[in-house]
Amino acid sequence: MIAPxxxxxxxxxxxxxxxxxxxxxxxxxxxxxxxxAYEREMNVISVLQKIAAKGQTVDGKKVSPVAWDCGCxxxxxxxxxxxxxxxxxxxxxxxxxxLLVENPDEIVLEPMQKFxxxxxxxxxxQRLFRALQRVKAWVPVDSYYDLxxxxxxxxxxxxxxxxxxxxxxxxxxxxxxxxxxxxxxQRETGESAEQFEAxxxxxxxxxxxxxxxxxxxxxxNQNPTGKALAGDRxxxxxxxxxxxxxxxxxxxxxxxxxxxxxxxxxxRAGRATTxxxxxxxxxx
Amino acid sequence: MAQHRVVVVGGGLAGLAATMKLAELGVKVDLISLTxxxxxxxxxxxxxxxxxNDQTRQLGDSEWKHLDDTVYGxxxxxxxxxxxxxAFWAPKVIDLMDRLGVPFNRTGEGFIDRRRFGGTLxxxxxxxxxxxxxxxxxxxxxxxxxxxxxxxxxxYEFWDFLGPxxxxxxxxxxxxxxxxxxxxxxxxxxxxxxxxTGGCGLLFGKSTMSVFCTGSAASRCFQAGAxxxxxxxxxxxxxxxxxxxxxxxxxxxxxxxxxxxWVPRKPHDARAPKDIPAADRFYFLEERYxxxxxxxxxxxxxxxxxxxxxxEGLSVENDRMSVYLDLTHIPKAELDRKLGGILEIYExxxxxDPRFExxxxxxxxxxxxxxxxxxxVKSGDGGLLMGAPRNQMTNIEGxxxxxxxxxxxxxxxxxxANSLLSCIFSGLFVGPSIVNYAANQQGGHAEIxxxxxxxxxxxxxxxxxxxxxxxxxDENPYLIHxxxxxxxxxxxxxxxxxxxxxxxxSHVDELHERAMRVSLSDGGNWTNQNVIFAKSVQDMxxxxxxxxxxxxxxxxxxxxxxKPDFEKPSLTSEEPVERRRQAEQWCDExxxxxxxxxxxxxxxxxxxxNQPKMSYEDVDTSLIPPxxxxxxxxxxxAIEEVWKERAAARLAEPQAAPSAG
Numbered sequence: 011m012i013a014p015x016x017x018x019x020x021x022x023x024x025x026x027x028x029x030x031x032x033x034x035x036x037x038x039x040x041x042x043x044x045x046x047a048y049e050r051e052m053n054v055i056s057v058l059q060k061i062a063a064k065g066q067t068v069d070g071k072k073v074s075p076v077a078w079d080c081g082c083x084x085x086x087x088x089x090x091x092x093x094x095x096x097x098x099x100x101x102x103x104x105x106x107x108x109l110l111v112e113n114p115d116e117i118v119l120e121p122m123q124k125f126x127x128x129x130x131x132x133x134x135x136q137r138l139f140r141a142l143q144r145v146k147a148w149v150p151v152d153s154y155y156d157l158x159x160x161x162x163x164x165x166x167x168x169x170x171x172x173x174x175x176x177x178x179x180x181x182x183x184x185x186x187x188x189x190x191x192x193x194x195x196q197r198e199t200g201e202s203a204e205q206f207e208a209x210x211x212x213x214x215x216x217x218x219x220x221x222x223x224x225x226x227x228x229x230x231n232q233n234p235t236g237k238a239l240a241g242d243r244x245x246x247x248x249x250x251x252x253x254x255x256x257x258x259x260x261x262x263x264x265x266x267x268x269x270x271x272x273x274x275x276x277x278r279a280g281r282a283t284t285x286x287x288x289x290x291x292x293x294x
Numbered sequence: 295m296a297q298h299r300v301v302v303v304g305g306g307l308a309g310l311a312a313t314m315k316l317a318e319l320g321v322k323v324d325l326i327s328l329t330x331x332x333x334x335x336x337x338x339x340x341x342x343x344x345x346x347n348d349q350t351r352q353l354g355d356s357e358w359k360h361l362d363d364t365v366y367g368x369x370x371x372x373x374x375x376x377x378x379x380x381a382f383w384a385p386k387v388i389d390l391m392d393r394l395g396v397p398f399n400r401t402g403e404g405f406i407d408r409r410r411f412g413g414t415l416x417x418x419x420x421x422x423x424x425x426x427x428x429x430x431x432x433x434x435x436x437x438x439x440x441x442x443x444x445x446x447x448x449x450y451e452f453w454d455f456l457g458p459x460x461x462x463x464x465x466x467x468x469x470x471x472x473x474x475x476x477x478x479x480x481x482x483x484x485x486x487x488x489x490x491t492g493g494c495g496l497l498f499g500k501s502t503m504s505v506f507c508t509g510s511a512a513s514r515c516f517q518a519g520a521x522x523x524x525x526x527x528x529x530x531x532x533x534x535x536x537x538x539x540x541x542x543x544x545x546x547x548x549x550x551x552x553x554x555x556w557v558p559r560k561p562h563d564a565r566a567p568k569d570i571p572a573a574d575r576f577y578f579l580e581e582r583y584x585x586x587x588x589x590x591x592x593x594x595x596x597x598x599x600x601x602x603x604x605x606e607g608l609s610v611e612n613d614r615m616s617v618y619l620d621l622t623h624i625p626k627a628e629l630d631r632k633l634g635g636i637l638e639i640y641e642x643x644x645x646x647d648p649r650f651e652x653x654x655x656x657x658x659x660x661x662x663x664x665x666x667x668x669x670x671v672k673s674g675d676g677g678l679l680m681g682a683p684r685n686q687m688t689n690i691e692g693x694x695x696x697x698x699x700x701x702x703x704x705x706x707x708x709x710x711a712n713s714l715l716s717c718i719f720s721g722l723f724v725g726p727s728i729v730n731y732a733a734n735q736q737g738g739h740a741e742i743x744x745x746x747x748x749x750x751x752x753x754x755x756x757x758x759x760x761x762x763x764x765x766x767x768d769e770n771p772y773l774i775h776x777x778x779x780x781x782x783x784x785x786x787x788x789x790x791x792x793x794x795x796x797x798x799x800s801h802v803d804e805l806h807e808r809a810m811r812v813s814l815s816d817g818g819n820w821t822n823q824n825v826i827f828a829k830s831v832q833d834m835x836x837x838x839x840x841x842x843x844x845x846x847x848x849x850x851x852x853x854x855x856x857k858p859d860f861e862k863p864s865l866t867s868e869e870p871v872e873r874r875r876q877a878e879q880w881c882d883e884x885x886x887x888x889x890x891x892x893x894x895x896x897x898x899x900x901x902x903x904n905q906p907k908m909s910y911e912d913v914d915t916s917l918i919p920p921x922x923x924x925x926x927x928x929x930x931x932a933i934e935e936v937w938k939e940r941a942a943a944r945l946a947e948p949q950a951a952p953s954a955g
Contacts, residue, residue, distance in 0.1 A: 034820050049538060053643075056539035062824075063772035065815040074816035077823050079329075082504045083540040084639055086428055087333040102539075103642050128475055129821035139330065143443050148436035149395040154318050154722065156386040160393040162404035169631075171397040172423055175432065176635075179332055233395045 022048050025106065026068065026116040027057055029076050032127045036196065039127070043068045043116075054094060054101035054109075055083055057117065058131075076119075078131035085267060088178030091185070092131045093120040098185040100267050122185045126194040137193060137214045138181050141223035144215055145246050149236045161234045174229040174275065176268045183221040183262035183272055189255050190218050218255045219247065221262035225275035231282070244279075244286045253279040297322060298732040299739040301469050301484040303455040303511055305331025307427070307714060308697025309490035310434035311721025312728075317441035319729050324482050325438070326450045326471050328506045332435045335492050335504040336717065339427020340545035340636055342419035343391075343714040345384030347408060350416040357381045360418065362918055364712060367413040367591045368663070368705020369853035370892060370920035371524065371913055376670050376702050378917055379677040380719045387718050388420050394433040398422050399632065409550045409632070411710040413591040413925075419711045424545055424635035430714055450482075454826055457514045458487060458693055459742075459750040464519065466692035467742045470750045472758070474826055477819045479754050481747035483739045485732035488694040488724065489515055490717075493662035496830075497838050498787065499779015501659035502534055502543040509837045510830040512666050512699045517836055520688040522897045523701040523911070524664030525837060526844035529708055529854050530787050532595035533619055534658035535640060541658035542643060544619060545636050546710040548653075549588040551628075553621045555579050555599070556652075557608040567610075567618055567652045578602055585926030593707040593854040594925065596657040600788045603656070610654060618652035659787060661713060663704040663854065664844075666695035667896060670702070676917050678723070683731035686724045692735075694728065696720035701894070706853020761825050767813035771828040774809045778802065778831075782838060786845055790857050795846040802842060806835040806904065840897035840906040847908055850891045853923075862887075865932055877932040881940060884922050892920060919944070 025048050032039040045068040046060045062075035081087035083102040090101040095112050101119075109117050125133035184190045193213050197206040227243040230236035247253045253276060262272045298321045302309050305327035313323045325331065346360045360381040365372045392398060392406065398420050399407040408417040422429035441447040452474040459468040459481055468483040494509025495501030516522045533544040533555075549555070556577045558570050579598055580587045588595075602608045603615040610616055621629060621637075626649050629637060640648045667689060671682035678685055686694045696717070703716040732738065785791075785798040809832050816824035849860045862883055865876045893910035900907050922937055924930040 033818075051538045053537075053539060059539060059772070063770065063776075065770070072815065074818065074822075075824055077821050080505055081329055081333045082335065082338050083537075084338065084542045085642065086337045086425060086635075086639075087329075087335075087504065089329065089333050105643070132821060135330075139332070139439075142436075143439055146440075146443075148440045149393070149433075150440070151393050151437075154315055154390060154437075156389060157393070159389045159406075160395075163400055164404050165400040165402060168397050168400045172429075175397050175422075175429060176425065178337070178428070179330075230395070235393065236395055 020110075020114070022110070024048055025057070025110070027061065028116050028118045029130070030120040031076065031130045032121070034129055035126055035194070042073060048106070052106040054104040054106070054117070054119065055080055055090065057106065058101070076131060077129040086178060088180035091122055091180045091182055093122060093185070094118070098122060098182045098265055100180060103267065122181060124185045124187075124190055124192045125181065126192070135179075135181050138179055138184060138220065138222065140211060140214045141219045142179070142226060144219055145223045145227040145243050146239045147223065147226040147230055149230065149233055150238055151235060163234070167232065171229055171232060173268070173270055174225050177222055177225060177270055178268065179222060180267065181222075182265045182267060186261035186265040187218070187221065188259050188261070189257050190220055193217055216250050218251045221256075221272040221276060224253055224256075224279045225270060225272050228275040228278050241286070244283050247279050248283045248287060253283055296738055296740070298485045298729065299324070299483070300486050300488065300728055300732070301326060301482045302488045302490060303469060304334070304490035304492065304697070304699075305449075306334035306336040306490060306492055306697060307431055307434060307717035308721040309488065310431065310438050311718045312488055312490060312696060312724050313447055314434060314437040314441060315722050315725035316728065317438075317444075317446040319725055321446075321729060321732075323447045324450060324484065325447055326453045326455055326469070326482070328452065328454055328474070330451045331438065331449065332432065334431060335507055336431040336714070337428040338502065338504060338543060339430075339714055340424045340543060341411060341547035341550065342409065342421035342426045342711045343388060343430065344411065344418045344709070344711040345388045345420065345715070346381070346418060347385060347406075349408065350418055353416065355416045355418070357384070359416070360384060363414045364709055365705060365918055366921070366923060367709040368707055369923050370915055371527070371705035371852060371894065373670070373702040373914045374917040375672045375677055375914055379723070380703060380716055382677060383719050383723070384715055387715060387722070391430055391433055391718070394437060396422055396429050396433045409547060410589060411550050412546050412589045412595070413586075413709040415586075419547075419550065421547065421632070424547055424633045424637075427714055430718065455489075455491070455511045455514065456754045457750065458518050458690060459483070459747060460518065460690065461746055464690060466690050467746065468739065470754050472754070472826075474823070475821050477758075477822060479751055479758060481751050483742040483747055485735060485738045486692045486694060486728050488696060488728070489666065489699055490695075490697045490721065492698045494834070494837050495659050495662070496775070497778065497834050497841065498659040498782045499776060500539070500541050502531060502541055503660070508830040508834060509662070510833040512695075513833040513837050515666055515688065515690070515693060515695070516840075516897070517833070517899050517901065518690065519899070520690050520693065520695075521667035522665070522837065522840050523667040523894045524844070525840040525897055526786075526848060526895060527663035527706050527854050528659060528787070528841070529592055529661035529663060530596045530657045531660035532592055532599050532657050533655040534660070535643060535653070536614065536616070536656055537643060542639055543658070543660065544640065544653060544655050545633075546592070548619060548621060548633060548636065551621075551632050552624050553588065553619050554623075555588055555595070555617055555619055557602055557610055557617050561607050562610075562612050567620070568622070576608065582928055583925055584928065590925050591707055591709060593856070596788055597856060599657055616654040616656045619655045620652035621648055622650060622652060657788060659783070661708055662698060663701070663706065663708055664895075665699040665701040668695045668700045668702065672914070681726040681730050683727055683734065685727040686720055687727075687731070692731065694724055696724050706855060757829070758825065761812070761814060761828055762817050762819070764813070767811045769808045769812045771809070771812045771814075771824070771831045774805055774812065775831050775834075778805055778834060778838060781805070782841075786842060788856065790845050790855065791859065792846060792849075792857070795842055799839070799842050799846065802835065802838050806839070809835060836899050836906065843906055843908050844895040844897065848891060848895065850887055852891065864929060873932050874936070877936040880933050881922070881936050888920055
């Protein structure tokens with residue numbers, strides 16, 4: 011997809027960037043406005059780098075650099091997700107020229123909405139990774155010794171698996187999902203770190219697992235060895251917060267930067283859990 | 295047997311492979327990473343992973359030939375026993391990754407498909423679209439998550455490694471690390487520690503590497519007494535997409551699948567590329583290297599592209615340097631199946647569809663061949679002794695280095711698709727070595743005196759507080775980093791000249807002093823990225839200095855290290871007898887040069903003078919004798935001929951003299 015590009019005559023000399031900041035969990039969010047010189051081929055990452063190097067707002071107030079998460083800068087690591095001009099996406103592939111077409115006055119940066127803010131644009135996505143554990147998103151091989159190759163796999167199977175396997179755990183699908191609600195817990199007085207962690211994980215495990223994890227479950231259920239845990243995965247998707255929680259809003263597939271067929275995975279998971287439930291009912 | 299505990303720093307391919315193998319061997323692992331391990335820089339690897347395979351074998355390939363390509367590609371600076379072991383493990387590594395569920399591309403019959411990569415004539419490279427590194431990393435990440443669920447692995451993500459904990463004997467007894475969210479600094483006592491923290495591309499400001507590839511973890515080991523080897527050998531990848539924040543890699547697989555590099559013969563030809571007829575196109579790699587064509591090793595392709603733009607003025611753009619990388623002759627369906635991932639990157643960031651228009655690319659810093667010096671124990675058959683405690687151990691006892699941050703596998707230039715292999719191989723191979731090391735130690739992780747841990751943690755807390763409280767500082771760490779990157783990129787990438795290197799050394803010395811006086815714009819103690827970055831910038835300098843000094847001292851051309859003032863001239867005479875004499879002389883000089891420079895550069899950090907101490911160490915070339923690296927260059931056949939005669943004569947001698955170096 012190639013968005014419309016800013017024409018040369020519309021290129022500004024400066025751009026304004028409005029950032030929603032928050033000093034820590036539980037603190038009040040506030041806005042700050044920055045201004046930096048426009049250059050060609052900028053993306054939101056280079057904008058934030060320039061803000062960090064400059065260290066002051068548009069009014070000349072000295073401020074600490076905006077905290078945010080980033081890694082590869084080529085949309086393959088999943089780190090730099092944030093809400094940009096109101097839409098959740100990767101900041102590395104959010105090109106300034108495209109953003110200025112969306113909104114010529116300013117670029118607006120906010121943290122993801124469904125995860126607890128750690129600081130500024132940085133959020134805690136532990137729940138996202140926990141969901142991968144919940145659906146046992148791995149192949150249960152016997153060992154890591156040399157035991158020869160795996161099974162031969164038809165090209166069509168590989169071509170079905172590869173797109174699902176490109177999921178980079180960025181969390182866009184979760185942020186856009188109306189069924190995925192924020193869980194933000196605070197450690198209580200007298201609660202040990204371990205107790206708090208256990209309470210948090212239990213809360214995660216009862217809430218909606220999310221499109222990304224459902225899709226991973228389908229990926230591993232089609233793997234020749236991964237199939238061995240198919241029943242466990244379907245059990246996980248049948249319980250509370252499983253595939254039945256999906257309200258079919260289809261936002262996930264619309265915002266996925268990797269264009270993963272998430273709704274296809276969800277539909278397959280829905281069928282598979284139903285079939286498994288009927289089977290169990292007959293066997294019991 | 296007591297339960298062993300190992301701390302692994304870095305969760306890329308090498309760190310994850312080591313973690314899962316150690317967990318399988320019953321070892322408890324604390325896994326420390328700057329980023330959630332699934333986001334490690336290995337995800338950026340695109341093209342594939344090499345091994346000799348059933349198809350290539352039937353064309354005459356073997357593990358020995360993979361070894362030969364690796365060390366010829368590395369200009370013989372690789373240590374051959376580890377390279378041999380790696381080449382022989384390669385088919386097993388790919389089988390394992392296949393079993394772990396990596397969706398490798400398949401042939402029509404369902405076998406793993408292969409493509410050709412640079413520096414070889416065989417199709418050895420297994421691949422998963424054009425995101426092979428991502429797919430391999432995910433498979434390992436999944437296994438580590440499985441071991442985490444079993445309780446053997448505990449991850450510490452968003453933690454910054456600050457240094458090893460060493461006892462009075464200098465032995466590594468764990469590490470100190472800092473939580474990048476809460477800023478807590480604590481010790482991780484262990485029987486052994488592994489550093490698997492990748493390369494140091496950020497020394498150059500912009501590179502193809504991820505933002506956390508600062509080299510600071512390796513530098514912190516270096517400053518604690520670990521030796522750092524071959525720092526000057528930095529791979530500049532021939533094909534990257536220039537960008538304001540990053541130079542994005544355009545995989546070698548684009549050429550492996552038939553991509554052609556060219557420029558218009560007429561400087562700045564104004565015609566659209568598709569309107570330029572074949573006769574007006576200069577396919578310079580194919581013309582100069584007919585045998586390997588566009589798949590010459592990376593250092594050679596990079597120099598040729600650089601030469602075409604800088605010396606011959608044939609850049610395709612007026613205002614910046616670039617050449618065409620052309621895929622438009624390949625059917626779209628095939629491109630989508632084999633190269634989809636990288637074509638999307640180009641399309642997304644450049645706004646041009648490379649299926650229909652040639653890409654514009656230019657070289658960029660990509661990989662550190664050098665790294666922490668690490669040991670190995672040679673086996674009777676010339677490979678490595680499985681399970682020997684010293685395999686991959688640095689000179690600090692109990693501290694291991696694997697993956698991109700070790701130094702022995704890639705010599706002076708790494709072959710494409712060998713890095714994923716060396717990372718996974720060294721990660722798997724080190725497991726039993728560490729178990730044997732830990733089993734033979736007196737005093738494991740449980741017996742480490744708390745005073746030792748407290749002292750190491752205290753030293754790091756002091757450094758941290760000093761940075762936060764320093765009121766006298768006046769330097770901006772971001773600007774210092776930019777300036778360092780500019781100097782390094784200008785003087786220590788494709789072409790190196792001694793006068794420029796000397797100038798760079800004094801500039802970097804001055805920058806180092808300034809970096810120690812940084813003023814932070816954030817004095818807080820919650821998720822303070824400013825102080826974490828400032829520390830990593832300070833720690834870039836010991837490596838940058840080692841790199842520059844290594845480059846200055848090495849008055850030769852070898853692999854990625856190119857000094858035109860010391861280039862051996864090509865043969866000038868067309869007259870057969872004189873040409874023969876010139877070729878003989880060329881070979882004499884080649885041998886003399888090897889006696890002097892076929893050695894690993896070793897740096898040791900001298901904290902009092904804030905400078906590296908440089909020395910050299912012999913390279914083990916016991917398996918494949920060094921030879922001139924010509925790759926069928928047009929006009930070099932006379933040299934090849936003389937060399938072959940000499941090699942044959944040496945073989946005929948009853949007691950062959952040990953090879954040079």
